Amino acid sequence: MRIPRSRIGLFLVAAAAWAAGTVRLPSKGPDVQWYKGNLHSHTINSDGDSSPDAVARWYKERRYHFLALTDHNYFTDPQGLNAFLGANDRFLLITGEEVTSQHGDAPIHVNAFRLQQTIEPFFAKDVLSTIQSNVDSIRDAGAVPSLNHPQFRWAIDAATLVRVQKLGLFEVFNGHPQTNDEWGLEEMWDSALTAGRELYGIAVDDAHEFKRFGPERSNPGGGWIQVRASELSEHTILAAIERGEFYASTGVNIEEMSRSSGQLSVKVEQKGDRQYRTVFIGKGGRVLARKTGVEATYRLQPGDGYARATITDSAGKKAWVQPVFQDSVP
Ligand SMILES: [Zn+2]
Numbered sequence: 001m002r003i004p005r006s007r008i009g010l011f012l013v014a015a016a017a018w019a020a021g022t023v024r025l026p027s028k029g030p031d032v033q034w035y036k037g038n039l040h041s042h043t044i045n046s047d048g049d050s051s052p053d054a055v056a057r058w059y060k061e062r063r064y065h066f067l068a069l070t071d072h073n074y075f076t077d078p079q080g081l082n083a084f085l086g087a088n089d090r091f092l093l094i095t096g097e098e099v100t101s102q103h104g105d106a107p108i109h110v111n112a113f114r115l116q117q118t119i120e121p122f123f124a125k126d127v128l129s130t131i132q133s134n135v136d137s138i139r140d141a142g143a144v145p146s147l148n149h150p151q152f153r154w155a156i157d158a159a160t161l162v163r164v165q166k167l168g169l170f171e172v173f174n175g176h177p178q179t180n181d182e183w184g185l186e187e188m189w190d191s192a193l194t195a196g197r198e199l200y201g202i203a204v205d206d207a208h209e210f211k212r213f214g215p216e217r218s219n220p221g222g223g224w225i226q227v228r229a230s231e232l233s234e235h236t237i238l239a240a241i242e243r244g245e246f247y248a249s250t251g252v253n254i255e256e257m258s259r260s261s262g263q264l265s266v267k268v269e270q271k272g273d274r275q276y277r278t279v280f281i282g283k284g285g286r287v288l289a290r291k292t293g294v295e296a297t298y299r300l301q302p303g304d305g306y307a308r309a310t311i312t313d314s315a316g317k318k319a320w321v322q323p324v325f326q327d328s329v330p
């Protein structure tokens with residue numbers, strides 16, 4: 001067969017480009033990449049103002065990779081939405097529900113991920129047993145629990161959080177304007193970590209309003225997580241989250257993150273002329289180290305207990321890197 005002269009030309013251009021390093025060869029697995037997602041949102045199936053498809057579109061159009069619709073005590077099954085909005089390695093709806101209970105005036109809300117039907121809330125004799133009974137029932141259903149906005153109406157204090165068992169996730173940031181996240185929530189996290197709870201902090205929108213925007217409204221886009229995983233599937237994303245292979249963010253992007261062998265290191269993406277400060281925190285909430293600049297590394301020392309990192313930029317945006325624990329030191 002005769003190859004047309006124009007195609008030979010193309011071969012030569014491609015070969016020259018490859019030699020110059022300008023053509024990306026197909027990458028081979030098992031590569032991991034960052035997947036951006038929000039694990040807390042509401043639709044008109046509870047107290048949100050928009051339909052499930054409008055909510056899912058909001059995130060997909062802004063290049064999020066995954067989203068959980070978490071209506072109050074209602075399982076908004078995303079199967080149909082995944083059929084027309086889902087896209088291989090680009091967009092996925094993860095199953096979710098906000099299991100919504102209370103004790104007295106204290107709201108006890110626990111998100112559940114990876115479920116097939118509505119999980120009913122439990123109401124118990126005090127705040128701790130209300131949290132624990134809902135965490136247990138979510139686990140019994142084979143789902144993953146995450147404790148929502150602990151300080152919303154000051155429902156949950158550190159003494160309570162440290163006693164909750166079988167809980168691996170909580171919201172260190174919630175975009176709803178009334179959740180009091182800026183008031184000692186990280187200290188509460190450190191209390192739990194110091195008590196030996198392996199707890200990871202997620203950032204979420206808890207978005208209810210997609211039609212009207214303002215600082216007093218619970219709008220989307222305020223908080224998210226970036227998960228490092230090998231593929232975009234519910235199983236793989238949730239497994240990576242449960243291992244702490246993610247960071248939570250309100251606007252700081254991390255390019256590289258390593259949290260193995262008792263060492264934590266990050267490289268932040270430089271935005272404009274912003275400055276970055278990384279604070280490493282260990283047992284008892286003790287500051288282990290402070291670093292300024294886009295790169296920061298901390299190697300655990302005996303007695304640290306654990307090390308996690310909070311990164312703040314000069315515009316007030318943040319990222320939280322999940323703790324590594326002393327017993328993971330070889
Ligand atoms: Zn809630």
Ligand SMILES: [Zn+2]
Binds near residue numbers: 206
């Ligand atoms: Zn909510």
